[in-house]
Amino acid sequence: MGKVVEIRWHGRGGQGAKTASLLLADAAFNTGKYIQGFPEYGPERMGAPITAYNRISDERLTIHSNIYEPDYVVVVDDTLLTSVDVTAGLKESGAIIVNTSKSPEEIRPLLKGYKGKVCTIDAKTISIETLGKYFPNTPMLGAVVKVSGVMDEKKFLEDMVGSFKHKFASKPEVIEGNIKALERSLQEVKGL
Amino acid sequence: MAIRERLSGNEATAIAMKQINPDVVAAFPITPSTEVPQYFASFVADGSVDTEFVAVESEHSAMSACIGAQAAGGRAMTATSANGLALMWELLYIAASSRLPIVMATINRALSGPINIHNDHSDAMGARDSGWIQLYSETNQEAYDNMLMAHRIAEHPDVMLPLMVCQDGFITSHAIENIDLLEDDKVKAFVGEYNPEHYLLNKENPIAVGPLDLQPYYFEHKKQQAEAMKNAKKVILDVSEEFYKLTGRKYGLFEEYKTDDADAVIVLINSTAGTAKYVADQYRAQGKKVGVIKIRVYRPFPVDEIAQALSKFKAVAVLDKADSFNAAGGPLFTDITSALYAKGIFGPKVINYIYGLGGRDVRTNDIEVVYNKLLEIAETGKLDSVYNYLGVRE
Numbered sequence: 001m002g003k004v005v006e007i008r009w010h011g012r013g014g015q016g017a018k019t020a021s022l023l024l025a026d027a028a029f030n031t032g033k034y035i036q037g038f039p040e041y042g043p044e045r046m047g048a049p050i051t052a053y054n055r056i057s058d059e060r061l062t063i064h065s066n067i068y069e070p071d072y073v074v075v076v077d078d079t080l081l082t083s084v085d086v087t088a089g090l091k092e093s094g095a096i097i098v099n100t101s102k103s104p105e106e107i108r109p110l111l112k113g114y115k116g117k118v119c120t121i122d123a124k125t126i127s128i129e130t131l132g133k134y135f136p137n138t139p140m141l142g143a144v145v146k147v148s149g150v151m152d153e154k155k156f157l158e159d160m161v162g163s164f165k166h167k168f169a170s171k172p173e174v175i176e177g178n179i180k181a182l183e184r185s186l187q188e189v190k191g192l
Numbered sequence: 193m194a195i196r197e198r199l200s201g202n203e204a205t206a207i208a209m210k211q212i213n214p215d216v217v218a219a220f221p222i223t224p225s226t227e228v229p230q231y232f233a234s235f236v237a238d239g240s241v242d243t244e245f246v247a248v249e250s251e252h253s254a255m256s257a258c259i260g261a262q263a264a265g266g267r268a269m270t271a272t273s274a275n276g277l278a279l280m281w282e283l284l285y286i287a288a289s290s291r292l293p294i295v296m297a298t299i300n301r302a303l304s305g306p307i308n309i310h311n312d313h314s315d316a317m318g319a320r321d322s323g324w325i326q327l328y329s330e331t332n333q334e335a336y337d338n339m340l341m342a343h344r345i346a347e348h349p350d351v352m353l354p355l356m357v358c359q360d361g362f363i364t365s366h367a368i369e370n371i372d373l374l375e376d377d378k379v380k381a382f383v384g385e386y387n388p389e390h391y392l393l394n395k396e397n398p399i400a401v402g403p404l405d406l407q408p409y410y411f412e413h414k415k416q417q418a419e420a421m422k423n424a425k426k427v428i429l430d431v432s433e434e435f436y437k438l439t440g441r442k443y444g445l446f447e448e449y450k451t452d453d454a455d456a457v458i459v460l461i462n463s464t465a466g467t468a469k470y471v472a473d474q475y476r477a478q479g480k481k482v483g484v485i486k487i488r489v490y491r492p493f494p495v496d497e498i499a500q501a502l503s504k505f506k507a508v509a510v511l512d513k514a515d516s517f518n519a520a521g522g523p524l525f526t527d528i529t530s531a532l533y534a535k536g537i538f539g540p541k542v543i544n545y546i547y548g549l550g551g552r553d554v555r556t557n558d559i560e561v562v563y564n565k566l567l568e569i570a571e572t573g574k575l576d577s578v579y580n581y582l583g584v585r586e
Contacts, residue, residue: 025368029198038367041224041309060370062466064363066553 009052011076020137021052030159031151081110092116099123104191119191130181142185194372201332201364206231208339211379215266218246218257224361225299228271251276255283262292263401265391274301274315287354288323293346294354301361302550310551311361314514325355326491335359344431350423360463445494451483456566459485460511471559499535506570547582
């Protein structure tokens, strides 16, 4: 049966939260799902808070509105925790996934009494160690797949290897780093 | 076999244009339609189309260039939104009255002011009397399919009118969703070649385009234009039937969703129809007899068919994503109530909601408000307010 998984992304303009949501849509599409990936456009400025959304389902999606009661929330920048109500409407049966070097126990007090699962991933360290630069997208994507279980991990990994090879055909040096970043993120999520 | 893909509405539109491979595309960028000419320009640059791309300095020039190219005998296309469409205004009328079947992607956005980049239908609704055929699209798939059918409709000898394919800015234009594409060769065969009977570059049979047309013939020409718009309805249905045979995707003048035994029905246009269908499913599961009618063809307006379809319901809400500022209701409401009156149908109680202006998100609970009101009207037969704003803060 087609349970719809709804995901809301919080990031800052320029960090790639929108791109990450589109990558997740792509990955889910490649495993045969119906998907939606869409950003909430505003007056976009580097560093300003932005929101993006995903719906993932086994059945065709018809709804066209933003997501107010997500199953999962992904926070790409932990400085947003004090300025944006990231857990608004978040289902307690779901989880929040925060990019931070801190532990879930350290993050929970910032979440206004959210009782559901709190997961953290140190996307910065993973990114710098595998890619040599701070690109949080790939590790965040791995963390979302891990926590949400929205698609088969093995299938996801295989598919991503294929799309990295395609996407970075002209930059083969980053293919290996991205694959490593994904593999590590699938293992290093805390709070599961 | 269809090609399973995931694309935004703008990507889908640009790919349809690539498969159509028109002679000329002239465009000026404006959010949220910018990506359409942007993607298309990349197809021109990499040689996957042989279109002449004209990067003009305004939308007024974009439509002027399309008029010139189409009058010369070519196939011309463009894309725009909101104030870009407004800047084309005088040329829209000239394209239609010159009987030039130009095809345009209109990515619906609120017309300034106040300035706003988000979706409503105030741009295209303002152009409803310009003489263009208007097809509306709920999804990226419908935007793509409508575009593939556009030239067959517009260029039909009984029609010869320009046509705009509308979709909701950002909501579908910038959202990635699943889509089934047709193979290039199938599109090519379906769309066919453009062979106008009269065109400027035909030196064997010279003509004038756009000359002064005063009392002796202007009136007759306008009547012919009106007849062409009437003819368009049958052509749209014929082309849609042929498209159905090709793809299995069925399109009519409007879509009726769960309306068979419905008491309460919402009539609306574009992406919010999907949200309404979602709510209708939930209400149906609770045994509430509700349905959705989604207008695909707004110009020509399907007067007879829509009046007939609505005649069996107890309560109908027409949702307009634009206001007419006539102090009485939005454009779709006005057209629908006049269709009912003209056909002598007085059974259904009809109310109007203006909704989602300037991109205000339309949520499932907004649709629930409308259905709850309609079910109350259906039960009591009492109608307290006809012209309403949905979910506005007061």
